[in-house]
Amino acid sequence: MLDDLDKLSNIGKTPEGGVSRLAFSKPDLETRAWFKARVADAGLDFEQDGAGNLFGTLPCANPEAKTILAGSHLDSVPNGGRFDGPLGVLSTLEALRTIKEAGVSLPVHLQCVSFSDEEGTWIRLMGSRAFAGKLTEASLAAESALTAGELEDVGGGPDRFAAALDGAGISTDSLLNAQCDPKRYVGFIEVHIEQGPRLEEADLNIGVVTEILGIRWQWLRFIGEAAHAAGKPMALRKDALWGVSDFILRAKALVESEFPPGVMNCGQAQIKPETFNIVPAEVRLALEIRHRSPEQMEEMQRQLMALAKASAEEYRLKLEIEPVGYVPPAPLDEGVVDLIQQAATDLRLKHTRLTCFAGHDTQTLSALMPSAMYFVPSVDGVSHNPKEFTKPEDVVNAANVMVHTMLGWAKKLVDG
Numbered sequence: 083m084l085d086d087l088d089k090l091s092n093i094g095k096t097p098e099g100g101v102s103r104l105a106f107s108k109p110d111l112e113t114r115a116w117f118k119a120r121v122a123d124a125g126l127d128f129e130q131d132g133a134g135n136l137f138g139t140l141p142c143a144n145p146e147a148k149t150i151l152a153g154s155h156l157d158s159v160p161n162g163g164r165f166d167g168p169l170g171v172l173s174t175l176e177a178l179r180t181i182k183e184a185g186v187s188l189p190v191h192l193q194c195v196s197f198s199d200e201e202g203t204w205i206r207l208m209g210s211r212a213f214a215g216k217l218t219e220a221s222l223a224a225e226s227a228l229t230a231g232e233l234e235d236v237g238g239g240p241d242r243f244a245a246a247l248d249g250a251g252i253s254t255d256s257l258l259n260a261q262c263d264p265k266r267y268v269g270f271i272e273v274h275i276e277q278g279p280r281l282e283e284a285d286l287n288i289g290v291v292t293e294i295l296g297i298r299w300q301w302l303r304f305i306g307e308a309a310h311a312a313g314k315p316m317a318l319r320k321d322a323l324w325g326v327s328d329f330i331l332r333a334k335a336l337v338e339s340e341f342p343p344g345v346m347n348c349g350q351a352q353i354k355p356e357t358f359n360i361v362p363a364e365v366r367l368a369l370e371i372r373h374r375s376p377e378q379m380e381e382m383q384r385q386l387m388a389l390a391k392a393s394a395e396e397y398r399l400k401l402e403i404e405p406v407g408y409v410p411p412a413p414l415d416e417g418v419v420d421l422i423q424q425a426a427t428d429l430r431l432k433h434t435r436l437t438c439f440a441g442h443d444t445q446t447l448s449a450l451m452p453s454a455m456y457f458v459p460s461v462d463g464v465s466h467n468p469k470e471f472t473k474p475e476d477v478v479n480a481a482n483v484m485v486h487t488m489l490g491w492a493k494k495l496v497d498g
């Protein structure tokens with residue numbers, strides 16, 4: 083498995099030692115082919131669904147049996163780390179290989195999955211949301227327009243998204259029809275690197291996630307009026323950037339004081355016309371908010387929108403809100419959390435329970451079937467960075483916990 087991780091980190095390798103495997107880019111397509119070959123090498127059944135999600139299955143003797151699904155993603159952010167995603171897919175692949183080699187016969191099928199475009203080059207959590215039947219034509223149109231990635235190897239123009247999908251042998255139609263039958267599944271497990279320093283600081287091996295924060299993305303468009311930057315008296319301006327600046331700092335104060343542990347981020351501001359000597363006529367601001375409580379998430383959203391309206395009014399601007407996407411906060415399954423903790427205990431690993439602050443495919447899956455996830459430490463908590471590193475012993479722990487959780491789950495099914 084360590085060798086697999088090494089080999090995979092050569093695909094889309096960047097000069098800084100990270101990887102760029104944006105969904106449906108050339109390196110991502112190469113990764114897909116590599117994974118398919120590794121699944122075949124392991125003697126597992128390969129399958130790709132309409133969302134381009136890749137599966138390797140270890141079937142059991144009973145074709146009517148249900149399936150334990152586990153995995154993560156193989157795509158990356160631009161110049162991202164080698165472990166974010168692959169750790170989960172390859173630990174699961176290793177677990178299936180180990181169980182197959184040991185000749186253990188189980189009452190369930192085991193399936194390893196790599197979900198498409200988890201990082202949202204095109205559509206955030208695209209593969210898992212399609213798998214859960216949560217993508218609609220409207221959400222595709224709203225979100226694929228965001229296409230942040232500069233993918234030279236994907237054609238330009240309005241068909242970029244379709245061209246990107248086509249490269250992986252799928253289409254918007256197949257994407258919208260990729261919904262799985264949840265009745266076929268017992269549940270889902272994901273292992274991931276921790277994208278923060280908590281485990282390392284506490285000298286722990288495993289962090290079992292009990293809940294994942296919800297995320298809401300939206301564009302706020304503050305509309306003012308272009309004017310000469312010298313001629314127009316300051317008191318008479320409708321400067322969209324003034325309103326936006328006012329909003330951002332007040333929003334930060336609001337979230338910090340009223341909604342801990344909620345967080346917000348304004349990661350993009352598109353200014354028009356964007357030049358030295360013209361008063362900004364319009365700013366389109368990307369606002370992302372996260373919270374673990376569904377009620378607090380709703381209240382935070384309500385108060386932030388009221389604040390945006392107040393800032394806009396104060397600077398005599400118009401405000402338009404464009405919703406982009408919403409993944410509700412996800413409490414994870416207690417039973418699966420217990421199974422993972424039991425596996426960690428059996429392996430004499432030091433473990434704890436924690437809240438997850440980043441979005442993961444488990445979030446989507448948890449609405450569909452009993453799901454849980456666990457973390458292994460990432461050195462200095464670094465992630466989405468070429469310096470991301472997880473020690474070999476932690477990678478091995480990830481796979482061992484996966485094997486034992488799967489076996490524990492299978493035993494529980496037999497024992498009832």
Ligand SMILES: [Zn+2]
Pocket residue numbers: 155166167200274
């Ligand atoms: Zn990830």
